[in-house]
Amino acid sequence: MKKSRYAYYPGCTLKTSAKEYDISARLVCKALGIELEELKDWTCCGAASAHSIDQLLGIALPALELQAAAKLELPLVAACALCFSRLKFAAHELKEEKVRNLIGEVMGKEISQDHHYEVVHLLQLLDENTDKMKIEKPLHGLKVACYYGCLLVRPKEVTNFDDVENPQTMDRIIQVLGAENVGWDFKTECCGGSHMLVRPDIVVKLSHRLLAQAQQAGADCLAVACPVCHSNLDSMQKTIAAKYKDNIHLPVFYFTQLAGLALGLPPKQLLLDKHFIDPLPLLMNKGLM
């Protein structure tokens, strides 16, 4: 069922390092006539840290957000893949009475068992609304490797997002925007995630494989749907290229930025100049700016 109003959970990174994701997402949704109502007084979802230290905390934090959205009687949309994963996990776990009671206890309020928490990712939201997209500037000639990351698709029984090995949601959107989605094998391989902080060597290795494979597949750029993936692939790219002595140069976009461009939104508003790997030369080269 298509809806035009959603509760919106931006998550911490979208207020800081991934501002351009938040802003472009809001602009695109506005252009499509989708109203996003940001949750009031939202907290951190717990990210990778909470659930790796304390299972209960890992559920209780996103459960707060689920409760807030339920109060608004709106489906909840998340932009960050990690937030999405945590919200989905919490919704999945809350189906069990034992978990509901436990969470209710720590939150100090009862959690109704008949509540069905609907959580979607921004990708799914846009995919459902491609018919509303008025493409002003089709992204002809742009070859995009769609990178989903590991958290959107797995585990299937929790996120139920798309095919685990070869998802198509973002590819469909990119095609509607007029760009070419290149076929490649690393759509859902891990970029290293938050290991960036403690074991950057792992991130360099994994992200290098992703970038090299995308380039080998003939992509000009990557489109992502996760601020952590973006950070690893964009901000570390120069380090990676230097370490492997590779001639890698791939601008990394949020898919919402590409959508904004195609919908004719001013590039400045989309904060395309905020990336480490400057995408403007590529876009000018392709005549898209």
Add this chain to the structure above:
Amino acid sequence: MARIGVFVCHCGTNIAGTVDVTKVVEVIKKLPMVVLATDSKYTCSEPGQASIREAIIENNLNRVVIASCSPRMHEATFRRTVASTGLNPYLLEIANIREQCSWVHSDDKEVATAKAIEIIKMAVSKVIRHEPLFPTQVEITKRALIIGGGITGIQAALDIANAGYEVVVVEREPSIGGRMSQLDKTFPTLDCSACILTPKMVDLGQHPKIKLMTYAEVKKVKGFVGNFEAEILQKARKVDHLKCTGCGTCWQKCPQKILSQFDLGLGKRTAIYIPFAQAVPPKPVIDVSICRYIKYLNWVATGQEGKKPPECRICEKLCPTGAITWDQEEELITEKFGAVVVATGYQTYDHSHYQEYGGGAYPDVISGLQLERLMSASGPTGGEVIRPSDGAHPKTVAFVCCVGSRDQQKGRPYCSKVCCMYTAKHAIMLREHDPEIQCYIFYIDVRTGGKDFEEFYLRAIDEAGVIYIKGRPSKIYRDGKKLKILGEDALIGRPVEIAADLVVLATGMEPSIGADELARILNASYDTYNFMVEAHPKLRPVETQTDGVFVAGACVGPRDIPECVAHGGAAAAKVSALFSQDTLTTDPLIAVVNQARCIGCLLCVAICPFKAISYEVTRDKRLIAVVNESLCKGCGLCMASCRPKAVDLRGFTNQQILDEVNSLWL
């Protein structure tokens, strides 16, 4: 007036250890019409049976209740005991006080004893209304229908025919031979598959008792054991096989080519073709979906729209015997049979479902069966193993076991049984082809349950130097010209990466397409994967729940060649035993319709799971249900669903069941 004898069995301590047998006998003795109640240690033993015989004669009994184990265990035995005294064997009732009483209440003797008394009371009240029943005899058509012409069907057909009975083999492909004809060598002996199969194919083709129908499919089967009637669709070959000599001129000259299904897309065949050189019959069919002249005829028939296809007819011009018959159409043939053997075999799992391995996407990721075609001397490359993408000779080959087997994610949790062994065979043979080829095998477990199988696996490691890596790979991707396999060596607990030239996925077995539809046609059961279900997995492995329908080979579950041959032979033995009788005795415990009560709603016709009920119009123009005595299994569904209570099950009538229930509070 009923004179009932009740015999309570101790079954050693199985019953007597829990049920107070003496007390039971004391209570039962006092029931009306019970002339005699007694107990014995083992009723089924010879002395036990003898004492029943004596008691029947001495006390002039005309009804017998035996309280012992389940009727599934010894009802037939005790019926014979009763019959030997001259009493009708259907005047016996079994009260199950073991499986349904002593075994399940072993912790409470009092309850068990009380329940045993009630069970026997019910049997006594039921046996009063038992009537003498007499089995009927039906004739048998001594002719077997074999569906599927693979090694299983071939073996079954030859065995039945050699026993002297007529056989019709129906095969949907243009040739018999099945999967085995696609194999190069067979494990663990490495003998050539074609060399051991083709003589059997020829034997079948020439057997005077066997009628072979290739390019044909069974569409409908009705009737019952001994008297089946099957509708078989003979597809149009467009070639008169009576005139054709199989000289081969047509398929050598035909200009229209398509990827060969037999070679799994690795080679090409023509529009008029035999699937492989040793095909039986060695005569071609025309593939009407690609033949140029057929396309031309269709173009003419549909009003000449679009581009005009060429009027090729090269095969017709070159055929020395004038065997090409363009006007030959498909034809529905009806034949009678006494028994059916399903031997529809398997197909390999479609590896394009494994996107993480590039299955179906990368030409150099192939299935095990495709490798068989590449290694076969009669295959598309003449036995030269090359990479499909560029024709290069691979130097590193990686095998992945359990593709489409033991994988819950893909909905295939079962083990396909043959893949471990055929992968070991592939690796050994590749090393023999070219000792420079390095072989890696990713496995979960190596399963070698079979004669000489473990030795064969050790030979792969010790003699051929194949490297086994424990662990299912997570991903296969292209890296330049190489294929990179990412996995884990679970024995050392470290990730491994191998760059290979060719990847072979050991795809598992699944039932041939359409197996479920055929099962429905035959009224046989099939499981969630569409494998056929045997009547009993251990004791009745080739029978089905439908009498006269037998199953054999890989349509029942993953099986290797020796097992398929054994099961084909087993099914043949069952069919031959059936045909060795002139008539069949049918069980009289079946449904009967009281025509005066039947209102013709025909609910029973829809409900009957054995299609045993049909209808007739009476002289006064009323619809009434009629039970086919040979098809009825006596399940009782019709009786339960009949609103005017017109249907009764012999030996289990409505009144008898009410009497049983009433006995509990009388």
